[in-house]
Amino acid sequence: MQVLAINGSPRGSGGVTALILKPFLEGLGSVELIHTKDLDIRPCQGEFHCWFKKPGECFQDDDMRAVLEKIATADVLVLATPLYVDGMSGPLKNLLDRMIPLLEPEFELRGGHCRHALRENVKRGRLVLVSSCGFHELDNFDPLLVHVRAACENLGREFAGALLRPHGWVLRHLLKQGEGQDVLDAARRAGRELVEGDMSAETLAGVSRELVTLEECVRMQNE
Numbered sequence: 001m002q003v004l005a006i007n008g009s010p011r012g013s014g015g016v017t018a019l020i021l022k023p024f025l026e027g028l029g030s031v032e033l034i035h036t037k038d039l040d041i042r043p044c045q046g047e048f049h050c051w052f053k054k055p056g057e058c059f060q061d062d063d064m065r066a067v068l069e070k071i072a073t074a075d076v077l078v079l080a081t082p083l084y085v086d087g088m089s090g091p092l093k094n095l096l097d098r099m100i101p102l103l104e105p106e107f108e109l110r111g112g113h114c115r116h117a118l119r120e121n122v123k124r125g126r127l128v129l130v131s132s133c134g135f136h137e138l139d140n141f142d143p144l145l146v147h148v149r150a151a152c153e154n155l156g157r158e159f160a161g162a163l164l165r166p167h168g169w170v171l172r173h174l175l176k177q178g179e180g181q182d183v184l185d186a187a188r189r190a191g192r193e194l195v196e197g198d199m200s201a202e203t204l205a206g207v208s209r210e211l212v213t214l215e216e217c218v219r220m221q222n223e
């Protein structure tokens, strides 16, 4: 199983999202991990060159060329991002915009809905979301989940689930005190479960579990 993980946090492996991503990828086994912060990926220019001039190829010669090839062959694509203003980080959105060369300009009907056909050489695999945020409530991820599910429909990938870590900074704090290890264990278990089939709701709830009460979270932040 070919797994490609893309971390869109500007803080890369030193960030809170990576705290969850790392054990999840360990559970998955052999994966390739890339960080958008290490790559030169310029914004899509909206010229449709990749559709009408040189099908499948963007005219911009940057790191997205190599990333596109990896995405096209991945059985599992893991998108990791901090929650930024209720959505994914800018660098990750930028990268998704640059995935358009994987699609054909032609429309087709999939499940009665208008979509772009996928190019023949593009794998129709699964996609997992990994995200962390600062606020306490799990529902802060709702807009991001709607977006990623919709993107899966358009990119022809099955949404396999999400590892979501609200009040992620509290986890970092607890880990320093030797607590919260069960959250990382749940992330690792989720990786193993995905290899076997599907991630269980119980395991994903373990990743997201409340670490401190809402009131305690507010108090800690304001200290």
Ligand SMILES: Cc1cc2nc3c(=O)[nH]c(=O)nc-3n(C[C@H](O)[C@H](O)[C@H](O)COP(=O)(O)O)c2cc1C
Binding pocket: 009, 010, 011, 012, 014, 015, 016, 017, 018, 081, 082, 083, 084, 085, 086, 087, 132, 133, 134, 135, 136, 140, 168, 169
């Ligand atoms: C520009 C910016 C926007 C943010 N927007 C939100 C937000 O809308 N909701 C939220 O709960 N946290 C928000 N946060 C907090 C981050 O999601 C949180 O700190 C996250 O765990 C950072 O992950 P990282 O260390 O992997 O980058 C924001 C942080 C930044 C820097």
